[in-house]
Amino acid sequence: GDSVTQTEGLVTLTKGLPVMLNCTYQTTYSPFLFWYVQHLNEAPKLLLKSSTDNKRTEHQGFYATLHKSSSSFHLQKSSVQLSDSALYFCALRDTNAYKVIFGKGTHLHVLP
């Protein structure tokens, strides 16, 4: 079945540095990928999404490119801020467009 893998459980880095959070997926059909962000004691919110191969999508300084050849949708930012500290989920929409599967999430902890 469909699946999403996030390899890092925790990423810690200093403010101003670049970051990349990994996401790979497995699906038999055409993929539609999402990144959600969850700040402490809040609900997850959509950060960005894509179904277009090799096209960069951006929002709030974060960006990601769907690469179907490597089944990846890594999240990047060129300079992290303290406010970026949160839990980030990669998600895959099921082929029938009803079911949405999440990875286990990556905690991003930004130090001053």
Added chain:
Amino acid sequence: EAAVTQSPRNKVAVTGGKVTLSCNQTNNHNNMYWYRQDTGHGLRLIHYSYGAGSTEKGDIPDGYKASRPSQENFSLILELATPSQTSVYFCASGDRGTLYFGAGTRLSVL
């Protein structure tokens, strides 16, 4: 104003008791979802629905039932609650994979 509203926000239940978590959405989305969030497991899908009257099993449906009596409402029912069901539960409504989450319900089963 919140488009997905969950109630209650906090619940303490006894083992073997019945628990009902409620969710209401004003987004007019066909799809609704129940997830539970546990450290180390991320968000796991319990049940989902693609319209009034429909319920489908997600990845971890055992011990849970769902009910979708209308477009707006989607309930999660624990007929015989167990301590392993202690968790934070999120309801969401969705449009082609873009999900809008409620604030969550923190459930403790003692």
